[in-house]
Amino acid sequence: MSADPRVSIHPDSTVLMAAIAARLITKLVDIQDKYGEATVVLTGGSIGIGSLKAVADSPASPAVDWSKVNFWWGDERFVAADDPERNARQAHEALLAHISADPARIQVPGSTGDFGSPEEAAADYARRLGEAAAAEHAADMSDDRPEHPAALPRFDIVLLGVGPDAHVASLFPEQAGIREKELSVVGVRNSPKPPPERVSLTLPAINTASEIWMVVAGEDKAGAVGLALAGANPVQVPAAGPRGRNETLWLIDENAASRVPEQLVRKG
Numbered sequence: 243m244s245a246d247p248r249v250s251i252h253p254d255s256t257v258l259m260a261a262i263a264a265r266l267i268t269k270l271v272d273i274q275d276k277y278g279e280a281t282v283v284l285t286g287g288s289i290g291i292g293s294l295k296a297v298a299d300s301p302a303s304p305a306v307d308w309s310k311v312n313f314w315w316g317d318e319r320f321v322a323a324d325d326p327e328r329n330a331r332q333a334h335e336a337l338l339a340h341i342s343a344d345p346a347r348i349q350v351p352g353s354t355g356d357f358g359s360p361e362e363a364a365a366d367y368a369r370r371l372g373e374a375a376a377a378e379h380a381a382d383m384s385d386d387r388p389e390h391p392a393a394l395p396r397f398d399i400v401l402l403g404v405g406p407d408a409h410v411a412s413l414f415p416e417q418a419g420i421r422e423k424e425l426s427v428v429g430v431r432n433s434p435k436p437p438p439e440r441v442s443l444t445l446p447a448i449n450t451a452s453e454i455w456m457v458v459a460g461e462d463k464a465g466a467v468g469l470a471l472a473g474a475n476p477v478q479v480p481a482a483g484p485r486g487r488n489e490t491l492w493l494i495d496e497n498a499a500s501r502v503p504e505q506l507v508r509k510g
């Protein structure tokens with residue numbers, strides 16, 4: 243099943259990030275109660291990183307067994323591993339440095355120190371995803387979760403920020419990445435937002451997730467959010483493309499919601 247989007251609007255970005263953190267903690271506890279471990283795909287960007295900080299600051303954070311959470315990234319900037327632009331470095335500073343995560347469960351796309359091109363880093367990331375998928379199959383988790391594609395592990399939750407140009411992960415309007423149908427990971431060049439070289443999950447890979455949470459705040463994102471929720475073509479509006487198998491949830495603030503189609507706004 244591919245879910246129609248639901249929209250949840252919060253008064254401002256601070257409340258939004260606290261609400262995302264509370265929702266994420268609750269969801270991870272729930273998944274761990276059922277299956278022992280949980281897998282989350284992180285995003286960069288203002289709200290993505292701010293929400294991770296809100297998780298770290300939450301008194302409920304220790305309710306999650308962080309040593310049994312698998313972390314992947316929806317995209318990464320292809321720069322040096324210690325570059326402040328790295329999504330993983332920002333996530334580390336915001337959350338991972340403050341919890342007892344298992345380093346073996348933290349899977350970051352490669353950097354310029356490890357690989358000569360974003361394509362090589364993408365191939366390596368795809369290989370690791372494939373290995374994690376194979377290990378899941380071999381372990382025969384025998385739970386009630388639906389089958390997932392052989393090349394990818396189960397993604398319980400994928401978090402995605404949205405740029406003012408409606409990009410998600412590092413899939414930009416009209417570029418090759420958003421058109422990719424076969425690969426699970428692509429190397430990105432000529433990103434209109436610096437840095438120009440990146441590594442990104444593709445839309446087909448993102449859409450294997452059980453739940454996708456679009457996390458967005460700010461007036462500058464209102465046009466992108468409105469077009470995405472009005473059902474634009476993902477090639478022009480990548481944010482229109484993500485669909486979780488069980489849930490597609492837009493967690494946004496009032497500024498980002500000003501152009502959301504009327505029928506999608508729940509009246510209080």
Ligand SMILES: O=C1O[C@H](COP(=O)(O)O)[C@@H](O)[C@H](O)[C@H]1O
Nearest residue numbers: 285286287288289403404405411
């Ligand atoms: O470059 C990126 O930008 C987007 C959105 O970032 P924001 O600061 O405008 O919220 C982010 O989702 C993506 O992961 C990141 O690499």
